[in-house]
Amino acid sequence: MKEERVFSFAGMTSRIIIGEAAPSAGEIIRDAGGNVSGILAICDEHTLPLAKKITSERPASLCVLPPGEEAKTWESVERILKTARDSGLGRDSLFMGIGGGVVTDLAGFAASVYMRGTGLCFVSTTLLGMVDAAVGGKTGFDLFGAKNLTGTFYPASLVYMPVETLRTLPEREWKSGMAELVKTAVIAGAELFQILKSDRLDPDDGETLAACIARAVAVKGGIVEADPLELGTARALLNLGHTFGHALESSAGLGRISHGEAVAWGMVRACELGVKLGVTPPGRALDIRRLLESYDFELEAPHPFMGEDDCFIKAIEGDKKKKAGLPSFIVPGTEGARIVPAARINGTGGWTCVIKNIIDGAAL
Amino acid sequence: MKEERVFSFAGMTSRIIIGEAAPSAGEIIRDAGGNVSGILAICDEHTLPLAKKITSERPASLCVLPPGEEAKTWESVERILKTARDSGLGRDSLFMGIGGGVVTDLAGFAASVYMRGTGLCFVSTTLLGMVDAAVGGKTGFDLFGAKNLTGTFYPASLVYMPVETLRTLPEREWKSGMAELVKTAVIAGAELFQILKSDRLDPDDGETLAACIARAVAVKGGIVEADPLELGTARALLNLGHTFGHALESSAGLGRISHGEAVAWGMVRACELGVKLGVTPPGRALDIRRLLESYDFELEAPHPFMGEDDCFIKAIEGDKKKKAGLPSFIVPGTEGARIVPAARINGTGGWTCVIKNIIDGAAL
Numbered sequence: 001m002k003e004e005r006v007f008s009f010a011g012m013t014s015r016i017i018i019g020e021a022a023p024s025a026g027e028i029i030r031d032a033g034g035n036v037s038g039i040l041a042i043c044d045e046h047t048l049p050l051a052k053k054i055t056s057e058r059p060a061s062l063c064v065l066p067p068g069e070e071a072k073t074w075e076s077v078e079r080i081l082k083t084a085r086d087s088g089l090g091r092d093s094l095f096m097g098i099g100g101g102v103v104t105d106l107a108g109f110a111a112s113v114y115m116r117g118t119g120l121c122f123v124s125t126t127l128l129g130m131v132d133a134a135v136g137g138k139t140g141f142d143l144f145g146a147k148n149l150t151g152t153f154y155p156a157s158l159v160y161m162p163v164e165t166l167r168t169l170p171e172r173e174w175k176s177g178m179a180e181l182v183k184t185a186v187i188a189g190a191e192l193f194q195i196l197k198s199d200r201l202d203p204d205d206g207e208t209l210a211a212c213i214a215r216a217v218a219v220k221g222g223i224v225e226a227d228p229l230e231l232g233t234a235r236a237l238l239n240l241g242h243t244f245g246h247a248l249e250s251s252a253g254l255g256r257i258s259h260g261e262a263v264a265w266g267m268v269r270a271c272e273l274g275v276k277l278g279v280t281p282p283g284r285a286l287d288i289r290r291l292l293e294s295y296d297f298e299l300e301a302p303h304p305f306m307g308e309d310d311c312f313i314k315a316i317e318g319d320k321k322k323k324a325g326l327p328s329f330i331v332p333g334t335e336g337a338r339i340v341p342a343a344r345i346n347g348t349g350g351w352t353c354v355i356k357n358i359i360d361g362a363a364l
Numbered sequence: 365m366k367e368e369r370v371f372s373f374a375g376m377t378s379r380i381i382i383g384e385a386a387p388s389a390g391e392i393i394r395d396a397g398g399n400v401s402g403i404l405a406i407c408d409e410h411t412l413p414l415a416k417k418i419t420s421e422r423p424a425s426l427c428v429l430p431p432g433e434e435a436k437t438w439e440s441v442e443r444i445l446k447t448a449r450d451s452g453l454g455r456d457s458l459f460m461g462i463g464g465g466v467v468t469d470l471a472g473f474a475a476s477v478y479m480r481g482t483g484l485c486f487v488s489t490t491l492l493g494m495v496d497a498a499v500g501g502k503t504g505f506d507l508f509g510a511k512n513l514t515g516t517f518y519p520a521s522l523v524y525m526p527v528e529t530l531r532t533l534p535e536r537e538w539k540s541g542m543a544e545l546v547k548t549a550v551i552a553g554a555e556l557f558q559i560l561k562s563d564r565l566d567p568d569d570g571e572t573l574a575a576c577i578a579r580a581v582a583v584k585g586g587i588v589e590a591d592p593l594e595l596g597t598a599r600a601l602l603n604l605g606h607t608f609g610h611a612l613e614s615s616a617g618l619g620r621i622s623h624g625e626a627v628a629w630g631m632v633r634a635c636e637l638g639v640k641l642g643v644t645p646p647g648r649a650l651d652i653r654r655l656l657e658s659y660d661f662e663l664e665a666p667h668p669f670m671g672e673d674d675c676f677i678k679a680i681e682g683d684k685k686k687k688a689g690l691p692s693f694i695v696p697g698t699e700g701a702r703i704v705p706a707a708r709i710n711g712t713g714g715w716t717c718v719i720k721n722i723i724d725g726a727a728l
Contacts, residue, residue, distance in 0.1 A: 112516065115513065140480065
């Protein structure tokens with residue numbers, strides 16, 4: 001079993017390889033065309049054994065980061081850059097991000113700025129990484145309590161997705177990926193939505209998993225190809241559930257709620273907003289909620305970790321995607337999803353009152 | 365007097381406007397097409413009055429950095445990002461770097477990573493900035509004692525070069541720019557070389573100055589257009605004098621020698637290497653040295669601030685431009701300049717011995 005997709009993001013080619021097992025450093029260098037003067041493997045404590053296995057037959061520098069979203073800091077980036085510098089790596093070296101979204105976002109950022117850009121590949125080891133973080137070129141880290149406030153667009157030229165690594169994925173990580181997979185299905189994958197609805201996805205069923213991942217990669221890759229630098233609106237659709245979700249993560253304190261939990265909760269809020277605005281058919285909203293429920297997400301509003309309403313609204317106002325000072329929301333349509341700028345949300349007290357009602361569970 | 369040049373660097377357009385006076389924020393926003401949701405003016409203590417003047421009629425946030433190369437740190441980048449964040453700026457805001465190369469390199473880097481990229485313009489206020497730093501999209505800061513170890517390619521869409529700001533430029537800054545101007549003339553500007561030779565350039569002669577700057581901008585812009593991401597060899601020619609110069613700066617301790625002093629000294633070393641290799645005609649080497657002498661540069665080897673030979677060689681080995689583990693040197697040819705990889709420098713004891721002899725003044 002091996003599926004490949006090749007995308008071109010803003011002139012940079014990104015080859016995605018979905019397979020059973022992780023590649024060796026030798027295979028990676030061969031796939032990269034051979035011109036690699038040095039390797040820097042970047043992993044966290046969980047993926048350290050895999051990183052060692054991948055690089056066992058090649059000389060490679062190693063940078064081990066602390067696990068989790070809390071590690072998405074400048075200090076982690078600096079640690080990667082220092083390892084590269086101390087190893088004497090040049091611009092023609094290859095950074096390998098081996099792990100989930102946090103590791104690949106950090107490795108990608110470090111690769112994009114070390115000597116103004118080195119080679120970059122990912123071995124993605126989480127469902128979230130495979131269906132979302134490792135595809136499309138967004139890199140970054142958190143700053144001043146804001147998620148991914150700092151980042152670059154810098155796609156990995158090679159992205160490996162070995163599904164066997166998902167068998168040992170912790171429940172929380174698995175759910176994080178499921179939320180993004182459902183999101184992708186809502187945006188553009190009627191067929192994927194049906195597969196997810198008909199059967200609860202299982203980490204041991206590598207074939208079905210690989211097929212779902214390949215579909216999600218095709219959807220995300222296609223959207224990013226059309227709008228690599230997020231200048232237009234197409235790519236914004238990928239933020240379904242994220243405006244609410246990021247604000248939940250921020251107001252709860254970064255790291256308290258997993259990204260996927262936040263996005264699942266945010267998608268249900270987006271559905272409620274969509275129903276209220278007459279954009280989302282109530283039946284579709286229910287369908288989406290039921291699918292998320294079947295994967296045991298916490299979907300009630302208000303969320304137990306949410307914090308103050310005003311803090312939540314402030315987090316929404318600080319969102320990167322705002323235009324002309326106002327945030328936008330993505331809501332499901334009859335099919336796919338639509339963008340709703342805050343200015344178009346009318347109600348007593350303006351858009352903030354409408355949103356407050358929704359996050360407080362007073363909307364429906 | 366107003367000269368304009370438009371370049372396209374890796375798909376991004378950069379418009380260079382050489383004029384007498386600095387523009388107002390209103391003019392800048394008009395030139396930028398009007399779609400700007402907020403302004404962040406970034407300057408240092410020297411250019412603060414100019415930054416205040418430029419933004420006097422528009423609401424703008426202001427970030428004032430300490431002056432000098434010592435400020436080229438992550439802490440300065442973080443200060444810019446914090447000001448942007450605290451001012452609630454979004455991706456559609458405009459960062460204005462107002463100052464010399466340090467300010468524009470930092471402002472450019474911050475703009476390239478804040479929310480993965482905001483609008484960016486420069487008001488360049490030094491000769492070095494105008495003939496080099498502000499053109500071509502290289503941003504960056506120093507890390508672990510290495511110059512520009514961290515950076516991005518992110519050209520400003522608008523670059524203003526008001527020559528009246530050069531009248532109050534300190535002597536040291538003026539010489540820094542002159543070194544890059546001479547370098548540009550050596551690489552590709554026989555005509556520019558003649559102008560510089562025939563008459564000592566004067567900060568009060570705005571017309572001649574603007575003409576020389578326009579020529580230098582045309583040379584640098586043309587080279588960068590052909591190789592925006594420095595993947596090929598054309599852009600490497602711009603590093604004439606820089607392999608030696610950067611190593612001198614590093615081994616002396618960053619900030620002790622101005623960039624221009626280091627580059628002028630490095631160019632003479634490059635000439636000596638070129639003569640030794642039979643690539644640079646001795647007459648041309650002498651011509652270049654005499655021109656630099658006429659601008660009072662310290663050109664003797666060894667340089668008084670140089671430090672240990674081994675430290676110098678180590679700094680060369682850490683250079684960003686190395687390929688397959690070895691550095692390259694740029695040396696003047698019969699006309700223009702040529703790239704010489706270290707591997708092609710043969711002599712008793714290998715390339716490091718040849719270079720040691722040159723930096724110790726034992727070469728000629």
